[in-house]
Amino acid sequence: LHRMDISTSMLTGDNPRTAAHLAAAAGIDDVHAELRPEDKATLVERLGRRGRVAMVGDGINDAPALATADVGIAMGAMGADVAIETADVALMGEDLRQLPRTLAHARRARRIMLQSLLLSGAILVVLIPLAAFGVLGLGTVIVTHELAEVLVIANGVRAGRLKASPRPASQEPALQPPATADHQRQPLGAGTRR
Known part of the structure; x- marks a missing residue:
């Protein structure tokens, strides 16, 4: 800590x-x-x-x-x-x-969540004007959007994985409080x- x-x-x-x-x-x-x-x-x-x-x-x-x-x-x-x-x-x-380790995992999951939100938002910001002005057809917009959603889901799965952290060989046992009545x-x- x-x-x-x-x-x-x-x-x-x-x-x-x-x-x-x-x-x-x-x-x-x-x-x-x-x-x-x-x-x-x-x-x-x-x-x-x-x-x-x-x-x-x-x-x-x-x-x-x-x-x-x-x-x-x-x-x-x-x-x-x-x-x-x-x-x-x-x-x-x-x-x-x-x-x-728990705190590090939570911070990592938050970073990945923000990445997913930014990716989703960026794709919508790009796709909506391109579709509105007829640059991209409806089929292209749908396929692009769905591929982006797969990327966001894969990124979310990555957030749930724990990074392997090697345990030190000299790790002491957990502290035990002194015996008191x-x-x-x-x-x-x-x-x-x-």
């Missing part, structure tokens, strides 16, 4: 010591601990004044912050139903290391675009 110029903040209800330990292990910039659900939502709103905010969470306590963020991301199929329902995006896995599932972080 840092290589993508995204700063990260941890918003958690855990105690500051536990939160600081996990943040240091995960390379998270900013830590906010001992937060209630409404505190998380307020903090996400404040972070939003600096730029766009994506909130990642998996519990009931995360739902207000997920709703407040520009993009709410629910992690894990076992996350609380209210978090999954509130979020804009629900990821099935619980490995935060997949977030950069009152540990609950808490948000895994929120990021703001610089």
